[in-house]
Amino acid sequence: MELFCGLLVLAIPALLSRPLGRYMADVLDNGTVSGKVVGLIGGDITRQPQNWKEYAWSMMLVNILMFAIVTVILSFQQGLPLNPDGKTALEPSLIFNTVSSFVTNTNLQHYSGEVFMSCFTQLFGLMWLQFVSAATGIACLAALARGLSGKTMMGNFYHDLSTATFFILLPLSLLLACILMAGGVPMTFDGAAVVKTLEGATQTIARGPVAAMVAIKQLGTNGGGYFGPNSAHPFENPSAITNIAECMAIIIIPMASVWMFGFMTGRKKDAAIIFSVMMLLLVVKVFLAMNLEHAPSAAFAGLPVTSSPNIEGKELRFGPGTGAIWAAITTATSNGSVNCMHDSLNPLTGLIPLAGMWLNVIFGGVGVGLINMFIFIIVGVFICGMMVGRTPEYFAKKVETREMKLALLALLVHPLLILGGTALFAATPLGASTVLNSGSHGFSEILYEFTSAAANNGSGFEGLGDNTVPWNIATAIVMLLGRYVPIILPLAIAGSLAEKKTVPETSGTLRTDTILFGSVILGSVVFIGALLFLPLAVLGPVADHLSSAMH
Amino acid sequence: MSDTSSNNGTAAAKMNRRHAKANSVFEKKLVVTATWKAFVNLDPRAMVKNPVMFVTEAGAFLTTLVTLSDAFSGKGNLSYNIWVTLILWLTVLFSNFAEALAEARGKAQADSLKNVRKKTMARKIQDGKEVLVSSEELRENDLVAVSAGENIPGDGEVVKGAAMIDESAITGESAPVLREAGSDQAGVVGGTRVLSDRVVIRITASSGNSFLDRMIALVEGAVRQKTPNELALTVTLSGLTLAFLLVTGSLWPVGRYFSIDIPLPTLVALLVCLIPTTIGALLSAIGLAGMNRALSANVLAKSGKAVELAGDIDTLLLDKTGTITMGNRQATCYRPLSGVSLERLAAIAMQASAGDITPEGKSIVALGEKTLGITAPSDITDSIVPFTAQSRLSGVDRQDGITLRKGAPDAIRNFITLKNGVVPQELRHHVDEIASSGMTPIVVAEGNEVLGVVGLSDILKPGISDRFVRLRAMGLRIVMVTGDNPLTAAAIAKDAGVDDFIAEARPEDKLAYIRREQQKGRLVAMMGDGTNDAPALAQADIGVAMNSGTQAAKEAGNMVDLDSDPTKLVEVIEIGKQLLMTRGALTTFSIANDISKYFAIIPAMFVLALPGLDILNIMRLHTPSSAILSALVFNAVIIPALIPIAIKGVKYRPLGADAILRNNLLVYGVGGILMPFAGIKLIDMLLSATGLF
Secondary structure, eight states, X not given: OHHHHHHHHHHXXXXXXXXXXXXXXXXXXXXXXXXXXXXHHHGGGGTSOOOHHHHHHXXXXXXXXHHHHHHHHHHTXXXXXXXXXXXXXXXXXXXXXXXXXXXXXXXXXXXXXXHHOOHHIIIXXXXXXXXXXXXXXXXXXXXXXXXXXXXXXXXXXXXXXXXXXXXXXXXXXXXXXXXXXXXXXXXXXXXXXXXXXXXXXXXXXXOSBHHHHHHHHHHTTOOOOSSTTGGGSTXXXXXXXXXXXXXXXXXXXXXXXXHHHHHHHTOHHHHHHHHHHHHHHHHHHHHHHHHHHTSOOGGGTTSSSOOOOOOTTBOTTTOHHHXXXXXXXXXXXXXXXXXXXXXXXXXXXXXXHHHHHHHOOSSOSXXXXXXXXXXXXXXXXXXXXXXXXXXXXXXXXXXXXXXXXHHHHHHHHHHHHHHHHHHHHHHSHXXXXXXXXXXXXXXXXXXXXXHHHHTTOOOOOOOBOOOSHHHHHHXXXXXXXXXXXXXXXXXHHHHXXXXXXXXXXXXXXXXXXXXXXXXXXXXXXXXXHHHHHHHHHIIIIIHHHHHHHHO | OOOOOOOHHHHHHHHHHHHXXXXXXXXXXXXXXXXXHHHHTTSHHHHTTSHHHHHHHHHHHXXXXXXXXXXXXXXSOHHHHHHHHHHHHHHHHXXXXXXXXXXXXXXXXXXXXXXXXXXXXXXXXXXXEEEEEEGGGOOTTOEEEEXXXXXXXXXXXXXXXXXXXXXXXXXXXXXOEEEETTSSOOEEOTTOEEOSSEEEEEEOSOTTOSHHHHHHHHHTTSSOOOOHHHHHHHHHHXXXXXXXXXXXXXXXXXXXXXXXXXXXHHHHHHHHHHSOHHHHHHHHHHHHHHHHHHXXXXXXXXXXXXXXXXXXXXXXXXXXXXXXXXXXXXXXXXXXXXXXXXXXXXXXXXXXXXXXXXXXXXXHHHHHHHHXXXXXXXXXXXXXXXXXXXXXXXXXXXXXXXXXXXXXXXXXXXXXXXXXXXXXXXXXXXXHHHHHTTOEEEEEEETTEEEEEEEEEOXXXXXXXXXXXXXXXXXXXXXXXXXXXXXXXXXXXXXXXXXXXXXXXXXXXXXXXXXXXHXXXXXXXXXXXXXXXXXXXXXXXXXXXXXXSOHHHHHHSSEEETTOOTXXXXXXXXXXXXXXXXXXXXXXXXXXXXXXXXXXXXXXXXXXXXXXGGGGOTTOOSOHHHHHHHHXXXXXXXXXXXXXXXXXXXXXXOOOHHHHHHHHXXXXXXXXXXXXXXXXXXXXXXXXXXXXX
């Protein structure tokens, strides 16, 4: 049954993703209706073709604006409407962290939504960012695709952003929200319900416009839920059916992004190869996670209880396996929503989400997953291109010093943020005093937090007192750098490639649409990932597993 | 168009010479020189050009300091520290040695050429008189006289006379060559010997400034610059080095979390094992070896960039004569026009060829002698009109005022029209018939009357079509350049299996063709010798000038072929491809090695604090110290072990890109992952056998 579930949540989105990708490419590049609507609202500013620098600059401008607006909302939510429970302003470092987190499509939540946020904040602050930050990712991938097809004018950011928001994300979210409401997810502006329980006690039950937010949280690889427990909360994810729907919603747009890239560049076979590599990694991840989670929790070892899969930290209405599937998928993409406690996963299972975020290319975030993959591809192309006896080429353009400089820089940011952050916090009381567990497991908690922030994932391992000023500031900076540097540098590479002479492809050219090249991509992703993160993996989850196995 | 033919007899001897050069990678004399140079180059100012090895040297330096301070304070494991320090320095030395060895080999090769141009006395012509001066005092544009038996004092061009010259000292070819003033074969090289006659030579490069001198300077490293791909690879390797600095740098604070104090030598050992020292150490040796291989093939490249670029060539312009066909076309048949007897055509063709010393001309005479049963008169009284690339016809002006001409059909047609003659319609039929059977039609005219056509047969070089099949598998487009008419060209092109041809090619046609190809983004290589070829040689991405060619041609190209062998282009391209493949393969190998080193070092580093990690010691290495040292020793000794591959280049087969990639990935990628497991285990066994660790 679980195996069937696992297959289902991978196979259905995989099948739907190709037509969706074609639609996305179409609406972004030649949508006549959408073009008119966007032009009507935005005017000439949405029509001007932009080179990579203008495009990147517009992207930054809009993102800075987004940052400013939501900072104001969070700081003054007590004076704003739709605040039935009278929520007050947040602590400044938490505001900085939360805004950074939502602007960067991360949704690392150092707060609990139901405790801190008003309906207005949730809807017009956070949910708005969930749309536009996801649209930012789609827009930048579109620009990259155009650049790689040889165009120095890589489209118009304002046009792409609005099109992605209104014609891709909004309709899909509407659909999913309706399905969720039918499944029992609340959608209301009423404040918390106060009810008498069967035992006669009084209970306050938080609610609000949940369905809308959960829909875009899943579809836009955001992951920030309405409630603290995220999709483990029964109002966010009431049943097995909603669980499957939400699980599929996580992966569908990241999958479609790959096809979108294929359609926009006219290299569908290349896209199919990239898709297959990502799919292979995802399948391995999902099944490893399911398998590892079938082992009983180490805490039960030697106790007189029936041997069962690890059910610690799981929602019993979903069963133990679905938690593992969700954990694998949500960290393959940079979604980060959770339906179980990752801290309670078996130690080696805990490695699976970490590995996904270290690589950050297994479909990855909406749009940005493939942008990250592009960097691995360029590095692979450079080294293997030489091996066929030519100076390396990608998409009929020569890859030279400038591109490699930018690519290596982009490649380095991710490990720098994770390794640097972890080293700093593990070696000092900043982090060492906030962990709930000692030894390797505590180390994993710190490692996970920085990994999640750098990968713009947003899931929490938890078991960490992370709402402290140092954690808030450090992870906010990591999220911001982890978002914009790996978007802007690839755009710069595409811009630089687009300006070059097109090299004709011959039988002596390294082909990038073959299974052989697929194995090159796979190799460079796994290899580079392993070389960068193996020591930490060994010290964290692996040592954790080995020591708990020894006890 | 040139008619240079290569002599098959000496080709084998030359191959032997090349093999002899290639086999002795670790020649004793060179090893001594290189070892000395390896120490000299420890100077950080020299090391900084190579970021990977600079980091290694910095690590070795730090470890030395720690070892010394620990020795005085009595902390740490002294013998372990000393060993790590020694191996680190050895790693740096091996790297310097690899570069110095490649440099020494290049120098040795250059020296063998240099020795040829020893100081000689030259007879400089000054104000009409000959003055004896030393060859070193010669400057550009000086004129010198050289007679039979004397050595040519410097690079130059024959401006008066013609002579047979022995160039064996440079090319290894024992057959003497003809160098003649005003022809496309006027170039002479200093150090070669005049065998007959007396020539006047204009010096084209003052002493110390010739191609050879420039080439030697390039090999010696004084003016060597990193090539574009080498630069991009250096950037990539620096990036990876930074990444591994980050990985190892973060381990120390993380160790603090686990209350482990990782000793600095161990951290440096891990760092040096992880950063791509193998390729970092061999990178410049690979580049130098590429130049050396070109030099072994008797090609002087004006820059390393040119050799690297050769691997990227998409389009190859090959002269038909001497490259695709044997080069001596033989007259084999006559086609007289109606009303003209076979005998008349044969006789006039013979007379018109009397002054023609090309093999074609001689074969027309020979065929005439056979057909008519007479011997051609040995003294020529008629005035000879030589062949030129522009007129494309030749012949004689008879003393009775009648002009005899033979040449390409359209050239004769123009000539007849100019003389108010009429070209009969049926000529076209004969010409087409001969041409479409792959022969070259030569039209013969007496006065303003066309007599008929002589057919010249062309013989394809054996094995040439197989070679083209392989070249095309590598993605090369082969274009045949010929003076033949389009029909002949098409027939030969089809037989040889080339992609395209330029028929009735004039130098400007070549230039135009190259430009068209380049506009499509293709990189073009060509070979040429004449002054006419200079613009095309300059325009081509790789222009190989023949050494026998004119100075203008040699200046325009970016390589000079000492053998003046038109098939050399193919070899040059293979050298370029092999150079890039070697870089890619060793980079892959270097990075692939890292997995095994992790398995050796990481458990060793943390096993005391986290005993469970012993399970990851899958090689079952003896002790933590021996594990780390084994990985470090492997990392060091792999450098000299791979020097032969760096210098000779990885195995090269002309296959499609996919097949090459698959082979190299298997050997250097998968092999690079597995091989060090065995290597490290072996070294560990040896180390533990010593009982020290």
